[in-house]
Amino acid sequence: MPDTLRPNSLDAFWMPFTPNRAFKADPRMVVRAEGVHYYTSDGRAILDATSGLWCCAAGHGRKRIVEAIQRAAAELDYATTFNLGHPSAFEFANRLGEITPDGIDRIFFTNSGSESADTALKIALAYHRARGKPGKYRLIGRERGYHGTNFGGISVGGIVRNRMTYGPMVAGVDHLPHTLDIARNAFSRGEPEHGGAEFADALERIVALHDASTIAAVIVEPVAGSTGVIVPPKGYLKRLRELCTRHDILLIFDEVITGFGRLGAPFAAQYFDVTPDLITMAKAITNAAVPMGAVACSREIYDTILANADTPIELFHGYTTSGHPLACAAGLAALDTYRDEKLFERAAELAPYWEDAIHALRDAPHVIDIRNLGLIGGIELEPRPGAATQRALEAFRKCFDAGVLVRVTGDIIAFSPPLIVEKAQIDRIVETVRAALRQIA
Numbered sequence: 405m406p407d408t409l410r411p412n413s414l415d416a417f418w419m420p421f422t423p424n425r426a427f428k429a430d431p432r433m434v435v436r437a438e439g440v441h442y443y444t445s446d447g448r449a450i451l452d453a454t455s456g457l458w459c460c461a462a463g464h465g466r467k468r469i470v471e472a473i474q475r476a477a478a479e480l481d482y483a484t485t486f487n488l489g490h491p492s493a494f495e496f497a498n499r500l501g502e503i504t505p506d507g508i509d510r511i512f513f514t515n516s517g518s519e520s521a522d523t524a525l526k527i528a529l530a531y532h533r534a535r536g537k538p539g540k541y542r543l544i545g546r547e548r549g550y551h552g553t554n555f556g557g558i559s560v561g562g563i564v565r566n567r568m569t570y571g572p573m574v575a576g577v578d579h580l581p582h583t584l585d586i587a588r589n590a591f592s593r594g595e596p597e598h599g600g601a602e603f604a605d606a607l608e609r610i611v612a613l614h615d616a617s618t619i620a621a622v623i624v625e626p627v628a629g630s631t632g633v634i635v636p637p638k639g640y641l642k643r644l645r646e647l648c649t650r651h652d653i654l655l656i657f658d659e660v661i662t663g664f665g666r667l668g669a670p671f672a673a674q675y676f677d678v679t680p681d682l683i684t685m686a687k688a689i690t691n692a693a694v695p696m697g698a699v700a701c702s703r704e705i706y707d708t709i710l711a712n713a714d715t716p717i718e719l720f721h722g723y724t725t726s727g728h729p730l731a732c733a734a735g736l737a738a739l740d741t742y743r744d745e746k747l748f749e750r751a752a753e754l755a756p757y758w759e760d761a762i763h764a765l766r767d768a769p770h771v772i773d774i775r776n777l778g779l780i781g782g783i784e785l786e787p788r789p790g791a792a793t794q795r796a797l798e799a800f801r802k803c804f805d806a807g808v809l810v811r812v813t814g815d816i817i818a819f820s821p822p823l824i825v826e827k828a829q830i831d832r833i834v835e836t837v838r839a840a841l842r843q844i845a
């Protein structure tokens with residue numbers, strides 16, 4: 405048998421967003437998870453300060469969710485939702501509509517955040533076409549935005565490494581400036597003071613350049629997660645909403661990270677009191693126990709597309725596993741868990757403690773900024789000269805060796821602990837990071 409096909413070989417699995425060679429030379433493996441901990445193959449407990457990947461909001465191995473999946477698998481393993489229904493898909497859509505902002509309650513199911521982003525962009529285009537405005541085709545994203553890895557998402561996204569390899573992007577895309585302004589806003593607690601209206605007003609320049617009659621939608625993460633926790637300056641999202649409304653442009657909030665209680669409200673839309681036209685979600689929609697995503701649309705969008713269709717099928721879009729029975733079962737059980745354990749409220753209550761805890765790292769070595777909102781945190785390190793990202797990577801490894809899983813992106817350490825995290829565990833996360841930063845050059 406060739407080497408690469410040996411059962412224990414690590415070669416066959418091409419790992420996503422991972423330095424494959426380095427990882428496989430020095431792998432980190434987990435075999436089990438429960439509550440806020442992962443367990444390694446040699447039995448070590450690792451405190452999960454990242455909720456998996458911003459997704460296991462209720463912690464790991466939740467019995468209620470596991471049992472719901474088991475029951476669903478035994479009862480109805482699969483049914484398409486193309487021209488056929490099964491009850492849990494309708495029930496789950498209704499339940500999601502109960503926690504989304506008022507009127508944003510028509511739900512399209514996908515399987516991931518990437519698919520949700522591309523679905524939302526396509527729905528925005530379909531909406532304008534349905535109302536007789538097919539010339540509104542431009543999609544506006546933002547520098548440093550992350551909307552997954554499909555072609556729509558990387559086109560409106562603003563991460564050069566995710567785009568540059570893949571040739572021409574979707575046509576007709578432009579980008580707002582990102583809102584990170586360390587010079588003016590370093591070490592802000594919560595929403596930064598400076599730049600809100602100014603960064604949003606950049607949309608006026610884009611409108612002046614292309615004309616609003618060509619622009620379909622603006623897509624932003626309310627709090628950017630994947631590019632290192634960028635919290636919107638005060639007033640930014642409200643102003644963006646006003647400008648979109650004024651220019652008849654749809655506003656899409658990508659809530660793949662901020663949805664399901666991360667900021668202490670069901671969605672960031674409610675936290676900021678800003679209602680977009682579409683919301684993308686994934687990750688914690690099922691507590692990540694089964695892959696799933698969704699797009700919540702306004703009734704106006706749904707009704708317009710249905711009323712103006714010139715074929716029986718109103719939207720030519722969908723996935724084989726849209727509304728998969730196991731995902732819907734997991735999602736319903738996750739929503740029950742969030743509600744019964746009051747986890748969104750818990751996140752809101754813990755947020756001030758979290759803020760104090762991570763801002764205590766201000767005097768730790770290499771730290772040039774600390775950002776937070778809800779149960780999200782980001783610590784930006786000064787890049788090592790000539791070796792950007794190395795410092796954060798070393799911090800990641802040191803933390804893991806000390807039993808805490810953090811996430812790093814560039815030279816930023818990002819945190820999104822499960823909403824069930826205890827104060828003592830927050831203290832441990834912070835002290836582990838402090839010790840790691842002291843150990844690295």
Ligand SMILES: Cc1ncc(COP(=O)(O)O)c(C=O)c1O
Nearest residue numbers: 516517518550551552658660661
């Ligand atoms: C804001 C945002 N959108 C989309 C995605 C993509 O989600 P997925 O990896 O499930 O495709 C992510 C993933 O982190 C995200 O943070």
